[in-house]
Amino acid sequence: MVEGKAGKAAAGRATTATSETAAGKAKRAEAKAPAAVAPAAVVTLAEGDPAPAFAVPDDKGGTVSLASFKGKKLVLYFYPKDDTSGCTKEAIDLEALRPELEAKGAAILGASPDSVASHAKFKAKHDLGFALASDEAKAMLAAYGVWVEKSMYGRKYMGVERTTFLIGPDGRIAKIWRKVKVPGHAAAVLAAVEAL
Numbered sequence: 507m508v509e510g511k512a513g514k515a516a517a518g519r520a521t522t523a524t525s526e527t528a529a530g531k532a533k534r535a536e537a538k539a540p541a542a543v544a545p546a547a548v549v550t551l552a553e554g555d556p557a558p559a560f561a562v563p564d565d566k567g568g569t570v571s572l573a574s575f576k577g578k579k580l581v582l583y584f585y586p587k588d589d590t591s592g593c594t595k596e597a598i599d600l601e602a603l604r605p606e607l608e609a610k611g612a613a614i615l616g617a618s619p620d621s622v623a624s625h626a627k628f629k630a631k632h633d634l635g636f637a638l639a640s641d642e643a644k645a646m647l648a649a650y651g652v653w654v655e656k657s658m659y660g661r662k663y664m665g666v667e668r669t670t671f672l673i674g675p676d677g678r679i680a681k682i683w684r685k686v687k688v689p690g691h692a693a694a695v696l697a698a699v700e701a702l
Contacts, residue, residue: 549651553682557582557673558649562617565625565638570615572677579612579702581695583670583686584652588620588628588638592668592688599692601634611675612699618666619644619653672698 561571614636625638647653
């Protein structure tokens, strides 16, 4: 009977140890897993608002800021990724109208979370004559409300919403195009610059 009690006690300890080990493993797995981070509240800018200040690296490794364009009209366009089909078409279309935009007192600045090196390669490949801002930290993207939660095939992820801001010489947002469709967009921007 002693052996029976001892055997049951040993079996009980083994079961408890196994349960504790399983529970411990589950807790350690939870601790290692990254916490689900809810997206920060998206900033919503409106026409007439002051454009948020920024200072980020450009495609040459220097710094480009909103103050760099003081007293000029600025076409500030945000795009998801260098050298992808839609982003390339948008850049080429804006480049084609750059002389007309400049004649109307407007500069162009493209911005994405790509690196300075990626921007330099993209700019050289497509012979772009305007600066590209690198916002790897995504602070500028967040300030303009374009770093948003997106969904593809049921998977949610954070990315850039293709958006263009026309900023007036006074530093205020004159026009906003959200969820830009590339065909015809550059011409619409030129028309707005001419009207400003």
